[in-house]
Amino acid sequence: MKTQIVELYSDSDMSRLERKVSVWTKVLCIVAAAALAACVIMAALTNTANAGRMELGAVVTSTAAGWFVIYCGIFVVSRDKRELAHAKMLRQEMRERVEGTITVTRERLAIHKSITALRVDVADGDRTKRVLITEQKGDALAKAAADGAAAVYTAHGYVAAYEVMVCDS
């Protein structure tokens, strides 16, 4: 048996996140531009007979598109951007090894204008060290802990990697 360090954010995770942010940003730009274009066309096609309908159409279109952009901008793009920045930080910082029984709690900490984290308790005898993990990676660490992971590597109090035992082959 030997130990293996598993990074929470692998290179493929990083590139997947970067791609996701990029695609969603483009999608939101396209939706916003299409809605604006539709509203401008409606304004251009307006005459006395259809003015009311066209104005209502423009308001509904811009409102619906705006809501979609706001929702996805906040809950997809911004969240992923923050996660990406957080992951970059974790990969660059010095790490501390913490050993013990790992318990991923459901206690959420929503840090203003930053990531949402879950509290992780690492108990070693009487001592319990509290660290944090990004919400998106909580399940992965909980599964690893159930599979026998007994140490985590932290940077700035956040879990950056965990240690698992693997068989020599």
Add this chain to the structure above:
Amino acid sequence: MRFIKNVFSQLHSFILWLMFSAVFWGWIFTIVTDAPAEEKVTVYCYVSEIRDKDLAVALEENRPEGIRMIKVHPFDYVMMNIERMEDGDIFILPESQIETYSELLAGADSGAAAGNMDSAGMAGDTDSGSMSDGGAGSSSTDGSAESSGMDSSMAGGRVNSSGGFRIYDAAAGCGGAAQYIGYKGEDYYLFLGARSAHLEDGKALEIARRLMDME
């Protein structure tokens, strides 16, 4: 569940965007659906029931050259505010309100019977203002009436002492554009606006004539 929670956490943003959207596009469409005074004819009607959009569309069908837009508004559109109606080209008023809005009406303050309409050939004959005789008007049109195509028998064909042309005859129960304008109870008169940008070029008059001719 998460979606609903997220939506509620940003409810203020959604409401703000809705308000911004309504105000912004309302402003844009106000600009789009308006034109300079020289390119539009504005009609104000002192009635509570009016199919203003339909009437404007009907009047726009053969609008005079150079006129991009016909706007029809009830008086409550401007909250009866006289100042905001100063640029009106045509006014349709019940007899009882003529005095109140006389400063808006062409020829009204001078009290000259028939006013500019008469000179433009719209008038049939003048009336002392009693309106008691109602009904069909006489035909005392001059040559200009024929050239402008006005028919002095329209809607009774009478001009009152303020210079308005009777567009609705309450006694006979008929009048111009009655399918669009909900006339009620008394005679209604059509006036050109004192500050109309279309007094000289005759375009307000042309629209007025079409109003009188409409069913």
